[in-house]
Amino acid sequence: MKQHRPGKTQSAHSHRPPRRRSAGLSRPLLYVATFLVAVTAMVAFYKYVIFAAGHEDGIPTTHPAVLARLVVEAGDELPPASRFTSDQTLELAYADEKPSADLAVPGDYPIRIQTGDQIVTAILAVVDTKPPRAMAVDQEIWLGEADSFAPDDFVTQIRDVTPVSLAFRQPPDLQKAGDQAVIVLLKDSSGNQAEVTARLTVLQDIDKPVIAGATDQTVFIGDTISYRENVTVSDNRDPQPVLEIDNSQVNLSAAGTYPVRYKATDKAGNTAEVTITVTVQQRPEGYVSEDEGYVSEDELYALVDQVLAEITTDDMSDLEVLSEIFYWIADHIDYTGTSDKSDWVKGAFLGMTRGTGDCFNYFSTAKAFLTRAGYETIPIARVQDAKTRHYWNLVQYNGAWYHFDPMPNLAKYHYVCLLRTDAEVADYSRQNPRFYEYDPTGIPATPTEPLDIERKVING
Ligand SMILES: [Ca+2]
Numbered sequence: 001m002k003q004h005r006p007g008k009t010q011s012a013h014s015h016r017p018p019r020r021r022s023a024g025l026s027r028p029l030l031y032v033a034t035f036l037v038a039v040t041a042m043v044a045f046y047k048y049v050i051f052a053a054g055h056e057d058g059i060p061t062t063h064p065a066v067l068a069r070l071v072v073e074a075g076d077e078l079p080p081a082s083r084f085t086s087d088q089t090l091e092l093a094y095a096d097e098k099p100s101a102d103l104a105v106p107g108d109y110p111i112r113i114q115t116g117d118q119i120v121t122a123i124l125a126v127v128d129t130k131p132p133r134a135m136a137v138d139q140e141i142w143l144g145e146a147d148s149f150a151p152d153d154f155v156t157q158i159r160d161v162t163p164v165s166l167a168f169r170q171p172p173d174l175q176k177a178g179d180q181a182v183i184v185l186l187k188d189s190s191g192n193q194a195e196v197t198a199r200l201t202v203l204q205d206i207d208k209p210v211i212a213g214a215t216d217q218t219v220f221i222g223d224t225i226s227y228r229e230n231v232t233v234s235d236n237r238d239p240q241p242v243l244e245i246d247n248s249q250v251n252l253s254a255a256g257t258y259p260v261r262y263k264a265t266d267k268a269g270n271t272a273e274v275t276i277t278v279t280v281q282q283r284p285e286g287y288v289s290e291d292e293g294y295v296s297e298d299e300l301y302a303l304v305d306q307v308l309a310e311i312t313t314d315d316m317s318d319l320e321v322l323s324e325i326f327y328w329i330a331d332h333i334d335y336t337g338t339s340d341k342s343d344w345v346k347g348a349f350l351g352m353t354r355g356t357g358d359c360f361n362y363f364s365t366a367k368a369f370l371t372r373a374g375y376e377t378i379p380i381a382r383v384q385d386a387k388t389r390h391y392w393n394l395v396q397y398n399g400a401w402y403h404f405d406p407m408p409n410l411a412k413y414h415y416v417c418l419l420r421t422d423a424e425v426a427d428y429s430r431q432n433p434r435f436y437e438y439d440p441t442g443i444p445a446t447p448t449e450p451l452d453i454e455r456k457v458i459n460g
């Protein structure tokens, strides 16, 4: 029989599961280990408390009279440490010389505050509750000329402690003429919003360009016209309106009146039109040049009369008068190769006033002098099939016709053609081929007998 132990029955004992021995520890060792774990945990907790008390980013250490959180507006000055309490008797100071809080940036900043020997950490909460402010900027544009606008074109002097973003409430309509309100939304980084209303004026150019200087013109057949000369186009807005000139109907080769249309278009599409008339005329006699204009037969004769008054007297014989005229012209005009042979009045005027010319000027001047001195003349021209042209006069002297040509000839073929007969000029034309060759149809014949008169050498 087995011995019973009081308090414990064998049966109870025998029903317990066998003690697990897997830990391999005896009961006393287990107690020791438990103790060590507890000590280690206490040490760790203690260290954590010490750590938390000494660091800003830890849980603030509280003090019954120190505010755990002080709210200030972004952009304000750092408040004095005394603001962290309502207890006037409590002396507070910032533990750090420069508390690390950026008053311009909203956020929670742990601040170390010293009260007596104790340092507590409180939160300085920087908040931005103020919406941005800005001044409106009105804008003015011309319809169709501005590319685009950004919101910041309509505001200036944006003020906020935080960055501000801008947006249009509705983009301006640049195609709408007139005034419109442009609302710019300002939003700071804290989400505070404000609106600024500016004005956009879209101006519309409705004024036509102005064409100036387009006036009717009168020209002669063969002239040219500078249609643009003296014509200017201005506009209230467009510095360079487009000018189109339609001269397609003008025919400068035929007399007539023709319209020329000037059309100016500004950038906005406004157009102005001016139509002028170009009159093309047959060129009249006596036209000298654009600068000198016309010379009339009377004006030419007045010049001739002045010279005649100087070189002739009333008591001179016809031969003397004809000789004076002949040699004055021969001396006065220097030969040049070409001239306008369409107009004898012009030819004579230029011969007298310029003192230069070719055979046509000699012929014309002689015609003018002989006519004013009271002699009949008949113009003669060299035959057309000759290589060059020549012109001279027949003059009536003593009731008969004679050749009269004061143009000095080349020294090689020297000849003084003062009151010569047909036979004499024909004889000269044999030396200087074709010089006085002309179609005699309608031209009276000279006497056959040459005149026995004195003829001076003229220098050619
Ligand atoms: Ca703000």
Ligand SMILES: [Ca+2]
Binding pocket: 205, 206, 207, 208, 209, 235, 236, 237, 238, 266, 268, 270
């Ligand atoms: Ca205009």
